[in-house]
Amino acid sequence: MNRWELLKNSYNKLHSYLKRYSIFHVKYVDGSPRETRTQELVRRFRYNKSAVFGLILILVLVFMAVFADFIAPNDPNPSPPELQNSLQPGFWDENGAEGKPLGTDMLGRCVLSRIIYGSRISLSVGFVAVGIATALGVTIGVLAGYFGRWVDSILMRGVDIIFSFPALLLAIVIVATIGQGLDKAMIAIGIVYSPQMARIMRGSVLYIKEMEYIEAQKAIGSNNIRIIFRHVLPNSLSPVIVYGTLLMASAILDAAALGFLGLGAQPPTPEWGAMLSESRFYIVSGAWWAATFPGIAIIFAVLGLNLLGDGLRDILDPRLKS
């Protein structure tokens, strides 16, 4: 290495050090353009190791869901069922099932393939349930926060009432009333989670409502609908994203719980909670794998969303940190 290169290297090192740790925008020194808001967020996200780890977990999950047809080694629901293969161990056992690395369940189905297909269900439950919760919650929250007074009192008392049920119990009760099944479980979870979204949204709207730009909008005669859609909603988006991610983690857990209780996804759907529930009776006879691995899949999905949600909160909305 010649002296010129040495100099260049040490300059680069110093520069990246300054860029990383200085509170001033040293970036401008080398003449590069000022970073945009998005670039700044991406940079802050990249330094948040646990958030990046969470994102990777979620991307793996999405990849599994999208390409399930290609990566799953076997059919998740072979018909007719291969009963002769039931409860065979996987790769850790010399006599393990061929081509079924995580063993088989009591109907001879490949556990790994079912977990891979199950990621589709868990992801869609997460999105749909949180989508319903967001749609309901944001509407309630915006109306309550923006209009205040009696609208606020009535809506928030309703929210309090839903809050006075333990979440899973209310979901069970709604499912008991409207019927069992995955679609109904999603609706139930969406309804149960809407009060949390409503409270967050209301708080956010109450804060934004007092801002000067809203006052300016009122002064130039904008009507309420325009103010809400053009100004209040876009500015309260970040808490919705943060809590939406965190709620998605709980939604996946609760959907699995409903599936476990037999009130959510019905067999033979490869839903993780239902898989666990079907195979739990066989652990007594030593077949632990069919109940263990779906649970680990749930843990990684939920962990990923929790880490990502925490990371997004630190980045998007430092106010919410407490």
Next chain:
Amino acid sequence: MIWYISKRLLQLIPVILGVTIIAFSLIHIAPGDPARTMLGQHATEKELNEIREKYGLDEPIYVQYGLWLSDVLRGDFGRSIITREEVLDEISSRFPNTIELTIMSMLFATIVGGLAGIISASKQYSVTDYTVMGVALFGISMPVFWLGIMLMLVFGVILGWLPIGGRIDLFIPYTRVTGFMIIDSIITFNLPAFISSIRHLILPSIALGTIPMAMIARVTRSSMLEVLRQDFIRTERAKGLSERAVIYKHAVRNAMVPVVTVIGLNFGLLLSGAILTETIFSWPGLGRLVVEAVYERDYPLVVGCILIFSIVFVIVNLITDILYTYIDPRIKYE
């Protein structure tokens, strides 16, 4: 203080009324004609009408709600469709078991989680700290039913140390006094029953308590770290107090407020978790009762359980709020 408590109690009335409205409308949205359920498939239209008149089922819905509410207020929740027992009797025979389970899990969660958080905070960035926080992170992401099954697998099936289900061994004689088995076995000097009921309680309590434990550990750690940075802690260290005294006598007390909030908030989670834990461990409690009632479409029982669950839930939340004032007198209620 008294004013605050009575005001909060008064505020509970509309909330609980709302809960009863939801519970009542549930019975009406649910498919099925109650008169036909009572009389069976072959009842004639005339018999059905007589039953409807007798039970007020032909009245407008708000009148029916009023009648039902006045029954409920007098403690009459109706009878279970399946067992024909009084709903209140069914609930009160199961209730103590759920209370025992939740209290034990909360004790486990508070003691283990609190200690883990304190140790973690006093040794920030050490291996212990990272281990505790890693375990806690997995703890909050874990489905309670999976943890329950794993505990059963390890301690029940593989090691064979503890029973994997039920409240007490079948062949042990047991006299019911209060319904709380541990208390009953102590006051009747029944040692075998005491040991057996404790042994049956261990795995479900750990399963149910782990998620709250993880949350408590995380909150205790961050709250402790905040307190340990404050000036009065530096003063105490400077005047020569031992590290143990600084942490356990002064820092912990000041770090308690958020911890109590989390414990209170976790009760809802605990009641939800109890439904799952009781199902896994065949625990004869309220959670399993409500799940079974839902399976069998036993609506009077479902409604009774919902009311009890929600009332317990709102009262626990109220107690949490009141406890703040004792822990942190700076919080004043107007």
